[in-house]
Amino acid sequence: MNAGDTHAYNEFRGTVRRFARAEVAPHAAEIDRDKRPPVEAFEASLALGLPGLPYPERLGGQGGDMLSQCIVLEEIGRVCASTALTVSSSWILMAVMDFGTPAQQQSIVPDITAGRARCAWGLTEPQGGSDLMGAKTQARRDGDAWVINGTKRFITNGGWAEWYLIFARTEPKRFGLFLVHKNDPGVSFGAQERKMGMRGSPTCDVILENVRVDAGRQLGDPTRGAENIGAALMRSRLHIAAHALGIASGALDEAVHYTTGREQFGQAIARFQMVRCIVADMAIKVEAARATLYRAVQMYESGDPQAKLQASIAKVLCSDAAMAVTTDAVQLHGGYGYLEDYPVERMMRDAKVTQIWEGTNQIQRLMIAKDVYDVLA
Ligand SMILES: Cc1cc2nc3c(=O)[nH]c(=O)nc-3n(C[C@H](O)[C@H](O)[C@H](O)COP(=O)(O)OP(=O)(O)OC[C@H]3O[C@@H](n4cnc5c(N)ncnc54)[C@H](O)[C@@H]3O)c2cc1C
Structure with a gap:
């Protein structure tokens, strides 16, 4: 969409609003009550390409700009906050477009845009979220690989997502970002949190015990995380x-x-x-x-x-x-x-x-x- 084309944005907003009313709103109360992810609405959102909205077209996305992303969150959030959160969780790995290699982009993004893989990010830890630079999760180099140890707390999509963007200490005062898959040996999940709200969005600890990932899973410079x-x-x-x-x-x-x-x-x-x-x-x-x-x-x-x-x-x-x-x-x-x-x-x-x-x-x-x-x- 051309940033100056108000008509195109209005049309887009109308499309998302109709989608939200028809496919999202009917499930909003139920997923909150049953504390389960918005499976039906997420599946339906694939028809509009919403999980892949910000990613480039060559990788199956739509190349949607920030305004169109905000319109989606506004219109879906208007009827179901948990579903809006779930859709936007797929956008977290835009970090792979920013800092990833072409090989990383090619191996990860098409699965996200097609809805085959969901995403999460792990910054917060049990001892704190506000003091991000106090993070204790460690990534230690071992030959060509990294070995990650730590616990990430309150992780949206925890247990439901395939890919986790993990923030870990690589040097005493330096951090890196790592792509961890839910099936990597050493990855486990805590019990689902019982929350005040956003009950249709899973939240739990992500526990990393000697998780070994090769250099291909290091995202960007490991000292510039x-x-x-x-x-x-x-x-x-x-x-x-x-x-x-x-x-x-x-x-x-x-x-x-x-x-x-x-x-x-x-x-x-x-x-x-x-x-x-x-x-x-x-x-x-x-x-x-x-x-x-x-x-x-x-x-x-x-x-x-x-x-x-x-x-x-x-x-x-x-x-x-x-x-x-x-x-x-x-x-x-x-x-x-x-x-x-x-x-x-x-x-x-x-x-x-x-x-x-x-x-x-x-x-x-x-x-x-x-x-x-x-x-x-
Ligand atoms: C439902 C849910 C989903 C979440 N999803 C994710 C996720 O996907 N990934 C992720 O990494 N994290 C996630 N979080 C974690 C969230 O980002 C943190 O809870 C938040 O950053 C606050 O950290 P904390 O809970 O450790 O609180 P603390 O940092 O312990 O803060 C407690 C209180 O102290 C105040 N405070 C702290 N430091 C200062 C200061 N210097 N000056 C003034 N006041 C201060 C805070 O404002 C707050 O009121 C999620 C949290 C929830 C509840």
Whole structure:
């Protein structure tokens, strides 16, 4: 798609919205209740090529830009956050396009774009997620191979994914990135976590015990893993912001729908000024978050050096909007908002983690403050 072609993006959004309503929404409550991956919706998303969206066409992808990726997350996240997360997990191995060799790209990416392989990444460890440079997982060189030992915690798609991008220490102050397959000897998985939300997305420990991988599984320079993961994190921060924006938009949809139909004191509650004021504030938060995210996307696409700062701002605004708007949506449903029978209950639970993962909103604020001082001081 041409970045200036608004019509093409609107058409694309319409296609994804219809797909989300027809193929994703019907399973959203069920996968949350049964705590199982969105198998049907993921399979259906292959018809639109969504798992392969950002990958190049020569490897079976669609070469979709960042705006189209965000549109997908927004529209699917609007009806089912777990499914949006599952689709975007396939995009994690875009790191192979950034830092991988042609042989690595050829051997891994076509399976992802065809939906034969799912992906995950392992950064967080039991002793901490915010302090990434404190990671203890070690990759030790042994001849031409690497031997990896450590535990990665809270891994989305853990046990369900075939490929794991593992961040490991290769020197006392240096890190590397490694491609680990679920069937590699020494790889095992912890029990599935029992979570507040995102229950349709598997999460567990990935345990690596003397996992031996050959040099072909080393991704990029084994001493530049921290720098390389930084680039991947900026991209995923935009994804996570779009995902949170989708949750917020979905909760606003539900609130408008419910307040229009529910009557108290002989009229629709949507006619009460105080209710309208809450809905107006929800819309303000959603629109402010969307404008900030799209500006971050534009800066990312144009290679603007301030794109990282804007991506952090978008992550904070979109996830804080998701939490606030879903909480208001529950409030506007009264007692019914507290029941599993209405989607806003799930949306509020799903929203919380968007403030926690991918660099908590406290860590984002630390990074934003640093950049602001660097630029303005
Ligand atoms: C459902 C789910 C899925 C996830 N998926 C993945 C995944 O696929 N891959 C992966 O690698 N990780 C994943 N994570 C992990 C997630 O990224 C981490 O939980 C997150 O980075 C926070 O790390 P932590 O949980 O260790 O919290 P901590 O780092 O221990 O932080 C605890 C609290 O202290 C605050 N804090 C920490 N340091 C500072 C500071 N310097 N200043 C101010 N406040 C601070 C934090 O903001 C937070 O409020 C997932 C987590 C969840 C819940």
